[in-house]
Amino acid sequence: xxxxxxxxxxxxxxxxxxxxxxxxxxxxxxxxARRAEQCKTCHWGKDHRDWEAYDIGLHGVVYQxxxxxxxxxxxxxxxSDADYVGPTxxxxxxxxxxxxxxxxxxxxTSMGMSxxxxxxxxxxxxxxxxxxxCDDCHSPRFAREQLQALDEAVKDAGLKYRETFKxxxxxxxxxxxxPMPKDLCPDWSGQHLWSLxxxxxxxxxxxxxxxxxxxxxxxxxCTDVERLCFESVGYFQTYIYKGMAHGSWNDxxxxxxxxxxxxxxxxxxxxxSRARRLATLEKKVGITWQPEEFWKTGDWLDELTVPYIxxxxxxxxxxxxxxxxxxxxxx
Numbered sequence: 001x002x003x004x005x006x007x008x009x010x011x012x013x014x015x016x017x018x019x020x021x022x023x024x025x026x027x028x029x030x031x032x033a034r035r036a037e038q039c040k041t042c043h044w045g046k047d048h049r050d051w052e053a054y055d056i057g058l059h060g061v062v063y064q065x066x067x068x069x070x071x072x073x074x075x076x077x078x079x080s081d082a083d084y085v086g087p088t089x090x091x092x093x094x095x096x097x098x099x100x101x102x103x104x105x106x107x108x109t110s111m112g113m114s115x116x117x118x119x120x121x122x123x124x125x126x127x128x129x130x131x132x133x134c135d136d137c138h139s140p141r142f143a144r145e146q147l148q149a150l151d152e153a154v155k156d157a158g159l160k161y162r163e164t165f166k167x168x169x170x171x172x173x174x175x176x177x178x179p180m181p182k183d184l185c186p187d188w189s190g191q192h193l194w195s196l197x198x199x200x201x202x203x204x205x206x207x208x209x210x211x212x213x214x215x216x217x218x219x220x221x222c223t224d225v226e227r228l229c230f231e232s233v234g235y236f237q238t239y240i241y242k243g244m245a246h247g248s249w250n251d252x253x254x255x256x257x258x259x260x261x262x263x264x265x266x267x268x269x270x271x272x273s274r275a276r277r278l279a280t281l282e283k284k285v286g287i288t289w290q291p292e293e294f295w296k297t298g299d300w301l302d303e304l305t306v307p308y309i310x311x312x313x314x315x316x317x318x319x320x321x322x323x324x325x326x327x328x329x330x331x
Contacts, residue, residue, distance in 0.1 A: 001303045011042040031075040036063055036088040043089075046235045048111060049242045049251065054089065057248035062086030092133050104133055106150065112241035113233050115158040118151040150244040153252055157237045160261045164232050167272045168196060168225045173206050176272075176279050177223055179291035181208040185301045187216050190309040190317040195222045196229055221301060225271050228264045236260035 015021040021041075023033045032038065036054065044051035054060040063086050066072040072085040079090060079097040093101040108123055109116045127147060134143030171177040172194060181192045193215035197207040209215070217230045236256055243251030251257055282289055301307070305318065313321060 001300075015042055030078075034075045034079065034082075034088065034090050035067070036060075036090070039089045047238055049239055050089075050246070053239075053242040053246035053248040053251050056251065057243075057246040059087050059247055063088060087133075087137070095133055104129060106130055106147070106245050111238060112154060112245070113237050115162065118154060119148075146247075150241070153240050153244045153258070154237075157240045157258070157261060160258075160265055161229075161233045161237055164229055164261075164265045164268050165196065167268050168223075168229050171225060171272055171275060176275050177225065178275065179223065179295040183291040184295050185221060185297060185304070186306045186310060187218065188304070188306060189213075189216070189319065190306055190313075195226045221295065225268050225275075228268050228271070232261055232264040232268075236264065 020028070022038045023029070024038075040051045055064070063073070066085050070076075073088075074083065077083070079094055082091055084091060093104050095104055106112070106126070108114075108118055108126070127144075130147065131140050131143040134140075134146070168177070172180070181194045184192060187193055187195070191209050191213065193208040193213060195215055195218035197209065197213075197215035198217065204211075207215070217234060219227055219230060236258075239255065239257035239260065240252045243249060243253075243255075243257055253259060297307075309316060309318060309321065
């Protein structure tokens with residue numbers, strides 16, 4: 001519903017890839033666009049914690065205490081001529097004034113959350129490019145050590161998330177997860193797919209859908225175990241990645257990064273243990289339990305696109321009905 005997606009659409013439609021987002025329509029002053037705060041509107045929050053990580057990291061602190069001193073941060077100069085006492089977002093991401101901000105990103109896959117081998121040769125060019133930015137102020141060896149620390153932290157986070165995910169997966173396959181996909185209101189695509197069946201990771205009828213079909217990370221109308229899995233990777237693993245990438249090590253550890261993943265892993269294990277014990281007792285006393293109807297329908301769920309698809313286009317999915325991105329705006 002529009003109320004739930006207002007924050008998403010502000011950045012991902014209204015602001016994305018528009019000059020006026022960074023240059024401010026009523027000023028369009030390069031001096032304003034060169035300040036780190038210009039990135040703050042979109043690049044902050046639970047699942048993309050860039051601004052917070054930068055702001056409380058070493059580089060951000062240097063920026064905040066010196067940004068009003070022209071001799072330290074002369075924003076009248078072009079980025080290619082900048083001589084700052086510390087880096088801004090723009091200095092590192094838009095090196096030399098280049099507007100493709102992803103050229104100098106450390107993101108390899110899915111906002112840094114995927115369990116990719118970050119040290120693989122395929123990423124060498126990107127790593128070398130990033131080291132060349134750090135080299136303005138630091139030695140290449142120091143820069144590579146920081147990247148290695150980042151990679152190790154992300155690898156450890158991936159191990160925690162994999163274990164968290166496996167606990168939830170086993171509950172689903174064993175028929176203990178409540179509710180099961182078939183007992184839920186269909187997901188956004190109009191299908192009954194498990195909320196953690198993302199991409200082609202988990203093919204099979206046990207997860208709902210056909211081979212190759214993808215589910216979605218749900219934060220509502222799913223089991224607590226599934227929601228905790230989403231928050232573990234979508235929030236806490238992102239804190240770890242963003243914190244390490246921006247020199248905000250507190251973010252990566254105490255501030256719900258590594259410690260948050262530890263807590264959610266324990267919670268998922270406790271929930272799984274409780275569910276299995278309850279299932280054992282129900283079986284012993286002959287209880288055949290069925291999920292309540294409120295998982296299938298409700299005032300809020302009825303506002304989603306899904307009920308419209310199921311009611312008016314039986315057997316179809318949103319992919320069948322949307323030949324182009326503008327379809328939903330006119331239908």
